[in-house]
Amino acid sequence: MALNIVCCVKQVPDPETPASAFRVDEGAKKVVPAPGIAPVISQFDAIAVEAALRIKDAKGEGKITVLSLGPDSARDVIKHGLAMGADEGVLLNDQALFDGDPFATATALTAAIKKIGDVNLVLCGRQAVDWDFGVTGLAIAEILGWPAISITKSVTVTDGTVRAERVLGDAFETVEVPLPAVVTVSNELGEPRYPKLPQIMAAARKQVTVWTAADLGLSPDQAGRSGSRLNLERLFIPQVKSQCEFIEGDTPEEMAKNLARKLREAKLI
Numbered sequence: 001m002a003l004n005i006v007c008c009v010k011q012v013p014d015p016e017t018p019a020s021a022f023r024v025d026e027g028a029k030k031v032v033p034a035p036g037i038a039p040v041i042s043q044f045d046a047i048a049v050e051a052a053l054r055i056k057d058a059k060g061e062g063k064i065t066v067l068s069l070g071p072d073s074a075r076d077v078i079k080h081g082l083a084m085g086a087d088e089g090v091l092l093n094d095q096a097l098f099d100g101d102p103f104a105t106a107t108a109l110t111a112a113i114k115k116i117g118d119v120n121l122v123l124c125g126r127q128a129v130d131w132d133f134g135v136t137g138l139a140i141a142e143i144l145g146w147p148a149i150s151i152t153k154s155v156t157v158t159d160g161t162v163r164a165e166r167v168l169g170d171a172f173e174t175v176e177v178p179l180p181a182v183v184t185v186s187n188e189l190g191e192p193r194y195p196k197l198p199q200i201m202a203a204a205r206k207q208v209t210v211w212t213a214a215d216l217g218l219s220p221d222q223a224g225r226s227g228s229r230l231n232l233e234r235l236f237i238p239q240v241k242s243q244c245e246f247i248e249g250d251t252p253e254e255m256a257k258n259l260a261r262k263l264r265e266a267k268l269i
Helices: 043-059 072-084 102-116 136-144 197-205 252-265
Strands: 004-009 023-025 030-032 063-069 088-092 121-125 148-158 161-167 172-178 181-185 208-211
Touching: 004 043, 004 072, 004 102, 004 136, 043 063, 043 072, 043 121, 043 148, 043 181, 063 072, 063 102, 072 088, 072 197, 072 208, 088 102, 102 136, 121 136, 136 148, 136 181, 148 172, 161 181
Parallel strands: 004 063, 004 121, 063 088, 088 208, 121 181, 148 181
Antiparallel strands: 023 030, 148 161, 161 172
């Protein structure tokens, strides 16, 4: 069976952005993009694409579609996936689909997965590195009614079954479920392959399919902010206050005693 894999990817602010360039619009409850620093593909999503490519390499066949929801600039993360080796790209670009919570986003992505058709496996990063919710992949599985395996370090497919190793706190757990299924991938899978220049140039020439909410058959109350169940009350950068105190003493032993006394007085020990 030739696998039809969909990888969901998200465009996020570059994690290497200096803290001084980080801004939040508290009125709009949005993160302001740092000027001059291009957003990137979410780290775990790139690893999910790597997992899909390893599956395709092992089987010697299959199709990988990179799917993203976002503005025109999100086309770049789709192109990144295509440069890595994916076959097709789909961008959900419609204001009606934006600013939704993870469930609203999963609703739009699921509608696209159904529209792509005959999908056997959906791979997502374990979480997006901007909000760190980590629930969109599992919400897709819930809406589709498919089994899901979360936070995995390896994914293989054999005879209509997906087998994955889950990363637990102090161990690994091997899980098998029948296809179709959804799997979220963690960084323990390994570094995603870095596209070479010819692959980047070839990806730049590939067409990305663009769909709107109407193309997906979604009504205004099903997606985006209107379809969200989560209400964001406030978004702000917390004020961090620190106080430094030097412990006095004529010798290191005396300073240690004074430190212990202060910690005891503060009821910390």
